[in-house]
Amino acid sequence: MSASGEVARTPALSYYAVIFTSCRTEGDRGYGAMADKMAALAAQQPGYLGMESARGADGLGITISYWRDEASIAAWKHDTEHQQAQRGGQQTWYADYSVRVAKVERAYGQPAK
């Protein structure tokens, strides 16, 4: 899924990360448009904190979305348009994928130079 191409700025701990790792099937078949739409829709959900996304030349993609709590993750998972996209992912777009829900316990970033 698309994101801003920047390291996400997330608030003070704790919060949750949903780690979505995938290998794409061949061809676009509507994937790009869906991914852009889902990224925009996720950003409108209550509890959304940010997203980071990258797909390498070898086809492996990682999208991490950050959320305030488990309830906001569950609500987004059950969003009607998101559920349609999940079915499309299982049936068409992904050869393989994994979803991991994790509680961020520590975080640190780039120190001042």
Place this chain on the structure above:
Amino acid sequence: MSASGEVARTPALSYYAVIFTSCRTEGDRGYGAMADKMAALAAQQPGYLGMESARGADGLGITISYWRDEASIAAWKHDTEHQQAQRGGQQTWYADYSVRVAKVERAYGQPAK
């Protein structure tokens, strides 16, 4: 950092994820060789469970390493060669980065088709 280009197979819960997100500076300047070396070295550490890595065309990279427990994460963080690489990252290779340590609480993957 390089990885196998596959979704990592991780064991039954719980375990930890170290989410490393970065924006690269211009030019290689030894980055590729260091990244390959660190991926190989990490895989030899006690408690290492797997790694997923992707860098998109916009320059944002995400590397997630999975670990059995906090102790194995701490030991890898303080490995001498890894510490040299961390200094190189701060001084040379990364324009921005973030490290998040998270406990994986739930996981699910591709259902049978």
